[in-house]
Amino acid sequence: MIIKKVIPISMILFFLIGCQATSMEQPNDEEPSYTKLSTQNEFDQQLSNQVKEYLKDNKDLTSVQAVNDEEKILITFEIPHMKRFKLADIRKELKKDIKEKFQIKKVEVSTDQKVILELDKLEEEIQDKSVNKNELKKELKRIIKLSKKQT
Amino acid sequence: MLLGKRTWNFPNKPVIISTGTVGGPLEKEGKIPDAFDVLYDENWLEQNSFEQAQQVLLEEAIDQAIKKSSIQEEQVEFFLGGDLINQITPTTFAINSKDFGYMGLFNACATSTEGLALAAHMVDSNAANFVLTGTSSHNAATERQYRYPTEYGSQKPPTAQWTVTGAGCALVAKQGTGPVITSATIGKVVDMGMTDPFNMGGAMAPAAVDTIMTHLKERNVPPSYYDLIITGDLGKVGREASLELLNQKGIHISQDKFIDCGLSIYKNDQPVLAGGSGAACSTVGIYGHFLQKIIKGKVNRILAVATGALHSPLTVQQKGTIPCIAHAVSIESGSGLS
Amino acid sequence: MIFFWAFVVGGIICVIGQILMDVFKLTPAHTLTTFVVFGAILDGLGLYEPLIDFAGAGATVPITSFGNSLVHGAMAEAEEHGLIGVVTGMFEVTSSGISAAIIFGVIGALLFKPKG
Amino acid sequence: MAKEKNQRKSPDETQYQAIQQEKEIKRPIIQNCIKAFFVGGLICLIGQVITTFYIYFFDFTEQTAGNPTVATIIFITMLLTGFGLYDKIGQFSGAGSAVPVTGFGNSVISSAIEHRTEGFILGVGANMFKLAGPVIVYGVFAAFVIAIIKTILMKWMGL
Known part of the structure; x- marks a missing residue:
């Protein structure tokens, strides 16, 4: 009989929380948030910065992260929730666009929450200069591998 | 003595000298806990399976019936009974150690009055002196055979019924103190093309109506002859439908005289949906509750009509209809009772 | 946000199930089978992945995702090995639900008795 | 016999099923x-x-x-x-x-x-898998059919 009481209460609760969440969502007119990485690094992030600068005008995105080494770049981004139905298409287009625009051979694009988290962490480390060239290369490789895992 | 085509009249008036009824936990919290001689607190009865638990229920009911009578177990000559489980094994296993002649019966939930009618007939025609008759059912054992595993979270519709966990036995004798059996009508199979196994009451109602009408016609008595007409396990849906059907056929029975065992055992707030059902439902209702009413002198004549749905899980899956049956037994206050 | 949409989309899928059960009087087994087949068809049309992107667990927790991941596994193998991959790749992605159910089923049988 | 009985409904049956429709507790x-x-x-x-x-x-x-x-x-x-x-x-x-x-x-x-x-x-x-079996069986079979169709369309039709 406890279930009969608990369930309706939690239903109402979650619904209220949910409704609040919707109303809090604001239209996205702003530029996507990003961190401009220091180029004074052991490892040049010039390319990543250029990509970010370029994606600034893209109104579809709410935030962008990017890290590169000498041969590849990993870009992650977030978009407003209501546009997530088209997430796969946006990802594909963005990849194609960057590839053509910057003439880079290996562009990896991901929107996975985990990859975003990991790349964010890596960006921070670059800022703090707590990674060296080799570590960065290794870490980037690991994150890309993670983003491609299926099961 | 045969009256008409399907009704037996019992001039020697066999006596129900004692009864034994047992129930499970939900019955204990129900509307009529004093109708049971023994009530158990849990479903397993310390056995290894629900089927064995059901067997114990029947064993206990037999013991109670013999204990409450003035005779010894050795004096009982025959046992008539059955249940709902495949090949009526719980009944057979319960009788296994006893020295009774045994006839296994299967008429689903109508087995209780089938057994009672046959027992009365045997005693009345001098084929026996003491006959025990009884049935049992166990909610979980029935559920897992007819429907789903007991822990499966499927939603039952409001027309579904709850199988009673319990067992009941009646000891029928040539003479003694107790209510007497005056007549019985054997039902025929009635199939109205109903197919929903979650609406047994609705499927069984026409069978009950057919048997009641045949009984009244062949015995040539009006419905008001009986203080109560008690159906076995029609539940809310079946009771309404059978009243409507009886009305249409010109037989008018007042609401308060047309009682269903399935609606008498549980309280309204118990999770039994449209009411109780199962072989034990009519058995504990009639042997436990309504015979007590006769013994206490509250009512004089009752017509007990247990109803049964004769389908199997296999026929339901093969899209078969649900054939139904009902047997009626009239019980009156008799020898030795005030 | 994802939490809210998981709740709503998951809830709506369950309401469709309830309608199948109550209005069309399907048994739970029929309902679930219909859902799995439906999930497979949706993925065949390329519509299920966007739903997962949008609703997260709201689309992966209902049984429809079973059909989706079966098709996905088959398609992934088919890209590598052609038509034979369709047969061999089927359980590549789905296996966790089935293996978890088997493992916890046996453990459950070891630990519990039905309450009745 | 059984087959015949399934096919036609007697007037009694139709009449009773109408009563039943009315008396049945609705979900x-x-x-x-x-x-x-x-x-x-x-x-x-x-x-x-x-x-x-x-x-x-x-x-x-x-x-x-x-x-x-x-x-x-x-x-x-x-x-x-x-x-x-x-x-x-x-x-x-x-x-x-x-x-x-x-x-x-x-x-x-x-x-x-x-x-x-x-x-x-x-x-x-x-x-x-008494109850869950059909889910796996028809899930797998449906996935098989769909994947075959999709592979053929993609590989040979160039879609």
Whole structure:
């Protein structure tokens, strides 16, 4: 009989929380948030910065992260929730666009929450200069591998 | 003595000298806990399976019936009974150690009055002196055979019924103190093309109506002859439908005289949906509750009509209809009772 | 946000199930089978992945995702090995639900008795 | 004979079925749908919380977190089934607890627990997929047909 009481209460609760969440969502007119990485690094992030600068005008995105080494770049981004139905298409287009625009051979694009988290962490480390060239290369490789895992 | 085509009249008036009824936990919290001689607190009865638990229920009911009578177990000559489980094994296993002649019966939930009618007939025609008759059912054992595993979270519709966990036995004798059996009508199979196994009451109602009408016609008595007409396990849906059907056929029975065992055992707030059902439902209702009413002198004549749905899980899956049956037994206050 | 949409989309899928059960009087087994087949068809049309992107667990927790991941596994193998991959790749992605159910089923049988 | 009987309905049958239609207690569909929505939604929400947990605290991506999430909620289902709560939730919420994978888990686990009395091989082992079997069978077959069609369209039609 406890279930009969608990369930309706939690239903109402979650619904209220949910409704609040919707109303809090604001239209996205702003530029996507990003961190401009220091180029004074052991490892040049010039390319990543250029990509970010370029994606600034893209109104579809709410935030962008990017890290590169000498041969590849990993870009992650977030978009407003209501546009997530088209997430796969946006990802594909963005990849194609960057590839053509910057003439880079290996562009990896991901929107996975985990990859975003990991790349964010890596960006921070670059800022703090707590990674060296080799570590960065290794870490980037690991994150890309993670983003491609299926099961 | 045969009256008409399907009704037996019992001039020697066999006596129900004692009864034994047992129930499970939900019955204990129900509307009529004093109708049971023994009530158990849990479903397993310390056995290894629900089927064995059901067997114990029947064993206990037999013991109670013999204990409450003035005779010894050795004096009982025959046992008539059955249940709902495949090949009526719980009944057979319960009788296994006893020295009774045994006839296994299967008429689903109508087995209780089938057994009672046959027992009365045997005693009345001098084929026996003491006959025990009884049935049992166990909610979980029935559920897992007819429907789903007991822990499966499927939603039952409001027309579904709850199988009673319990067992009941009646000891029928040539003479003694107790209510007497005056007549019985054997039902025929009635199939109205109903197919929903979650609406047994609705499927069984026409069978009950057919048997009641045949009984009244062949015995040539009006419905008001009986203080109560008690159906076995029609539940809310079946009771309404059978009243409507009886009305249409010109037989008018007042609401308060047309009682269903399935609606008498549980309280309204118990999770039994449209009411109780199962072989034990009519058995504990009639042997436990309504015979007590006769013994206490509250009512004089009752017509007990247990109803049964004769389908199997296999026929339901093969899209078969649900054939139904009902047997009626009239019980009156008799020898030795005030 | 994802939490809210998981709740709503998951809830709506369950309401469709309830309608199948109550209005069309399907048994739970029929309902679930219909859902799995439906999930497979949706993925065949390329519509299920966007739903997962949008609703997260709201689309992966209902049984429809079973059909989706079966098709996905088959398609992934088919890209590598052609038509034979369709047969061999089927359980590549789905296996966790089935293996978890088997493992916890046996453990459950070891630990519990039905309450009745 | 049996076949003939199924095909025609006697006037009595038609008449009685009409009475039955009228007397039958109707299912509270709207109420059931609301319950199914909230319970089903709640289960998916819990699934999302578990997924997020695995993404943030373990080495799982959105893609791969699905598997441990399913395993975790089936584990929770095992406990609820074993303690005799899932059938009560099921009676309350209908499809709300049947459609999520918890319902699939419950059908496997409840069958396994139920048939323990017949032994572990022929009881538990043989009956485990009594209810969940069709889901796997037709899921696999439908996926097979769809994947074949899709592969042919993609490879040979160049779509």
